[in-house]
Amino acid sequence: MADALQNTDTVQSELPGSSDDLRRLHEEIAELETERDELREALDARDDRIEGLETELAAREDELSTLRTDNEQLREVVRDLEREGADGNGTAESGIDDESPILQAGGDDIEFGYTPVGTGAGFGRRAGRTRL
Amino acid sequence: VTDDSTLVVADEERELAELLEIPWVRDRVTRACEGSQCSVGAAREILAVFAEDGPLEAAPIAARVNRSTVAVQSLLSELRTDGILERTGERTYALSEDVRAELTHSSAGE
Numbered sequence: 001m002a003d004a005l006q007n008t009d010t011v012q013s014e015l016p017g018s019s020d021d022l023r024r025l026h027e028e029i030a031e032l033e034t035e036r037d038e039l040r041e042a043l044d045a046r047d048d049r050i051e052g053l054e055t056e057l058a059a060r061e062d063e064l065s066t067l068r069t070d071n072e073q074l075r076e077v078v079r080d081l082e083r084e085g086a087d088g089n090g091t092a093e094s095g096i097d098d099e100s101p102i103l104q105a106g107g108d109d110i111e112f113g114y115t116p117v118g119t120g121a122g123f124g125r126r127a128g129r130t131r132l
Numbered sequence: 133v134t135d136d137s138t139l140v141v142a143d144e145e146r147e148l149a150e151l152l153e154i155p156w157v158r159d160r161v162t163r164a165c166e167g168s169q170c171s172v173g174a175a176r177e178i179l180a181v182f183a184e185d186g187p188l189e190a191a192p193i194a195a196r197v198n199r200s201t202v203a204v205q206s207l208l209s210e211l212r213t214d215g216i217l218e219r220t221g222e223r224t225y226a227l228s229e230d231v232r233a234e235l236t237h238s239s240a241g242e
Contacts, residue, residue, distance in 0.1 A: 044219050048209035051223055055190060055205040 148180050151234055157216065164210035169203035178207060179227070182217070183235065187226035 152158055161179070165172050177197045182188065194204040208225050211217040218228040227235070 044212060047219065047222070048212060051190070052202075052205050052209055056202050059200065059202050 144180070144183060147235055148176070148183055151183075151231065152176060152179075154234055157231065157234065160214035160216050161211070164207060164214045164216065167210045167213075168207040170199065170207040174199055174203075175207060175211070178204065179216070182225070182227050187220045187224050189223045189225075 152161065161175050162172060165175050170178070174197060178193055181193055181196050190205040190208055191201050193208075194201040197204070208217060212219060212225060215228055216231055217225045220226045
């Protein structure tokens, strides 16, 4: 860009005073080149942003997949405990809170950022949004 | 015990250290780190990978420096905004022309 402006200045200084149209054309070219460079920068910034969001989305999808797997494993543990309880004393009391949000969340309605706490089945992360 | 490859690596490390001592480079890298999820130490490792391997995408760099792709992508974006890196294609970044010139200058000055 600086080169372009410099070239424009050089050409302008060589123009005779009556060549206003030509001078204006060179000025217009310089402005268009500036605009082009700004558009390129904006485009690069948008590409950065898009790729950043795509990368983050992929990471969140991985996280969600892990949560679903963990959740399914936990459901299986609960089912086993309930079966053991039923076999042992005729009740289905497992000692696990069926109202737990982890159990209630199911596979399809987990929100991004939801992090179960302290269940002892692979969930050891702090509550809140997980750092990537 | 040193062999040729050890000397080459040491040479690259020295060039990178010199590069990061150049005020405009150091300032921009610091600013990029502040706007990203990476530390200056991570940025240094990532720039070393670029200096060694040339143009790369975020994922392989993340694997090389053992950090998340999201964090590395955030740094690459900031480094490009600050003129340390440039885009060479879709998802691909490389050291910018100005930075490569500084590295070349550093090598030629020996």
